[in-house]
Structures are given as C-alpha cells and as structure tokens.
Amino acid sequence: MFARDGYARAGIDAIAKEAGVSTRTLYNxxxxxxxxxxxxxQTSAGEAARDQIAIVERHFHKITDLEQDLVAFGRAMSAQQGHAEHFALVRQINAELGHIPPEAIEAWQETGPRKVRRAIADELGFEDPERAAVHLMLLTMTGDPSIRGTRPDDEDVAAGVRVFLHGHAVGGAGRRR
Structure with a gap:
C-alpha cells in the first residue's frame, strides 16, 4: 500500500483492511x-541491497579488463529484475520526502542505498571510493534523467563507464590506487 499510495495517503485503517487484520493487531x-x-x-531495502551486493561480489571479484568488466557490472545492475514493489516504494519516498519521518529515511538509506554504495566503494580502490561509487551508480544505473525510474540501455551503460573512467582513472586526483 505504501508503494502504491505513498506514505501520506496510506492510512492505518486502510492498511489493516488490505492486510486482513484489525488495526489493533497492527498497533500490537x-x-x-x-x-x-x-x-x-528497511525490510524491502535490505532484500534489494542483498541482491545488488551479490551482483557487486559476482562482478568485482574477477576484474581483468576494467572498462569491459564495469560495463558488464552496470548492465547486470540495470537489468536486475525483481523488487518492483521496493522501487515503486522508493519512487513514492522521493515524491513525498518532506512528509516521511526523517528516521525512516535514515533507516532506509542505511539499510539499502548506502550499504550498496559502500560495497561498490570497497571494490573500486579509488582515492575517494565513496564518491567514485556514487558517480559509477549515477552514470550507469539511471536511464533518461527526465523520467525517474527508467533503466539505461546497453549503450548508455557503456558510455557511462567511459565517462566514469575518464573522470576517475585518467584524472590525477581520481587515479586508482
């Protein structure tokens, strides 16, 4: 219900009714x-993060050609199936940021997005790995920026990796350790 209706519009009575339980049960x-x-x-973000970290581990343990392997990683992340309700919930969160308790936003970020970002950063080996992880994710896992939630095509992933490598591997401050 939160994914479909958003935080503000999802009332406890309606949630209880849809779940087939009493409001008293929810409050218990x-x-x-x-x-x-x-x-x-947190539950939803944890499940999505677990699957995304598995992709990180699968792709980063065998880097032989950095560009090709990052393209394969980006394609695997963008093609990830499942968790549709989670990402619908994320879109609702982004739309309602000002109406959601900050503790809930912090818990979500820590359980999901930051955990995935740290897993990527741990594998990258750049001087500023957290920033590099954010850049890699933005350049390879987002489709049309004017339409939130779209996935990039293979050409966009490859172009994003080239931009990422140019900005981080070629420039002096971003050179790989």
Whole structure:
C-alpha cells in the first residue's frame, strides 16, 4: 500500500483492511504508522541491497579488463529484475520526502542505498571510493534523467563507464590506487 499510495495517503485503517487484520493487531506490532513504514522500507531495502551486493561480489571479484568488466557490472545492475514493489516504494519516498519521518529515511538509506554504495566503494580502490561509487551508480544505473525510474540501455551503460573512467582513472586526483 505504501508503494502504491505513498506514505501520506496510506492510512492505518486502510492498511489493516488490505492486510486482513484489525488495526489493533497492527498497533500490537507497531507503535504507529511511522514505525510500520520504517519496518517496511528497511525490510524491502535490505532484500534489494542483498541482491545488488551479490551482483557487486559476482562482478568485482574477477576484474581483468576494467572498462569491459564495469560495463558488464552496470548492465547486470540495470537489468536486475525483481523488487518492483521496493522501487515503486522508493519512487513514492522521493515524491513525498518532506512528509516521511526523517528516521525512516535514515533507516532506509542505511539499510539499502548506502550499504550498496559502500560495497561498490570497497571494490573500486579509488582515492575517494565513496564518491567514485556514487558517480559509477549515477552514470550507469539511471536511464533518461527526465523520467525517474527508467533503466539505461546497453549503450548508455557503456558510455557511462567511459565517462566514469575518464573522470576517475585518467584524472590525477581520481587515479586508482
């Protein structure tokens, strides 16, 4: 329901009805809607992060040609299937950022996006690996920037990797260790 209707529009009564439980049952498990949302987004983000980190581990343990291997990694990440509800929830979060409790946003970021970013950063070996990980993700995992949630095609991934390598591997400050 949060993924479909957003945080602000999803009421506890409607959530209980859709789940087939009483509101009392929800309140026995969660202090309030914010607590329920935090649990939902952390669980969802944790599952998506686990699968994304598996892709990181699969691709980064065998780097032989940095450009080709990063392209293969970017394609695998952008082609990742599953977690459609999670990414619908992420789109709702982005649309409603000002209405969602900051603790829920922080919990989501720490459980999902930051965890994946750190896994990538740990593998990159650049002088500023966290920044390099953000750049790699932005350049290879986002489709048309005017349409949120779109996936890049193979040519966009390859071009993103070339830009990434030019900015990080060729420039003096971003040179690989």
């Amino acid at each position: 498990h969660f202090a309030d809607k914010a607590d329920l949302f935090r649990t939902v987004i």
